[in-house]
Amino acid sequence: MMAPFSLMSVGANLLVKSLGLFSSVSVVRCSCVAPVLKCFSTSTGGPPKRPLTGYMAYVKEMHPTTTRQNPGVKNVEIVRKIALQWKMLTPEQKQPFQNASLASREQYKLDLEKYKAQLTPEQTAALAVEKRQKLAKRKAIKKKKELNSLGKPKRPRTAFNIFMSEHYEEAKGTNTQTKMKSLRDDWVRFSAAQKQMYIQLAEDDKVRYKNEIKSWEDHMVEIGREDLVRRKAKRVIRAKTTKDTKKKSKITVLKAKAPKKMTGTAVKKTAKSTK
Template structure:
């Protein structure tokens, strides 16, 4: 009983009902006890699940990015994304509709394929498959979002003084394992004088200013293209308050 309550508390933290959403179909998962047996063949079934289709804007952005890069090889992705966002806003409704219709068609095909796969499974197989889907989803969720944000040109977070020092010094460390190099770099950092460290603190401060400017511009672009879900929590709350007042 104690084990059951412990599992339930963990699952409850995932949502109001203690359940997660299925990565494939978006429906709410059944209670995924950790002791459910998962046959090996479920991995191949999970691998056959189709990927969700790209939204109309992401489809347009993915199509345009290589073209913009080819014509502007020295321009940063953040600037290219800004130009693509501007182009999307200026796109006539008739041309946008082509991308929106393609998304709707792909979404319908996606749902049909999900239903086809699930119809071939027994109820117990579906429960076990949902368990594996949840496990893989939790592991890959961060990576998937990171890839999406990279494609959308989200600015890199500011580095600390120590991280800047490590990045600068790591390659200069003597040959050895990564762990040994990191240990050497860490010792070198500890041995730096206050005036030497101050150089890196200033670099970190400059990088923070860079990040604040770039993230503000990037979030404005995301609002314009309908991706307010990617805003930082504080920015999202401010945007919602502004919208309510307006």
């Protein structure tokens, strides 16, 4: 049985950061706070490197040997083999790696405190901004994955998007940037008649999206995920629900006021009393 994909994915991603074939010590990276941190990372040496987990410490140790034993095998497969080996270890065999991870974690806390102590207020503020941006980015990625798993329809494409997808391969240029520039120049040179076909396709795609997103949002409401529905659609749904509720209440009131039909006996008694 293979190790969980999440475990393997973590291993594969961290291998690019913590093994010998990894990058050097992490430094603060954020374009928006670059002016504040321009000379900061080189003067301070950057923040301390995060400690490895027990599993990643095992991966780091086993990776060179496993790679030599499996020449030509892709890195992701190497990680899967190591993940399977880790899963088969006994708790006693895993303990040294987990102990080493705990010790590294304690040292990391001390190093981090020292690192923060030497920061200026501007650098501390810049790091806080970067942290919030990274958190927001992770949340956005997580939400996008969730929406994809729930089958949310793709947004409609613009006329230029459709043109670009059709002509990207044949566009001039050796990389994405030059190809995109070439396509934009071609699009600008197009006449209104030449653009019309793509404009019509874009309009058709808007209709497709409108129908699909309505069906999808109705389904989200049915399964209790109204939080994923657009605000405008929520207002329409709530207005419809309120209208239906009022209509039902009105029918109930009318039924309550309607006179009861008298039975034959009641009719006779009423007739006698009138005499």
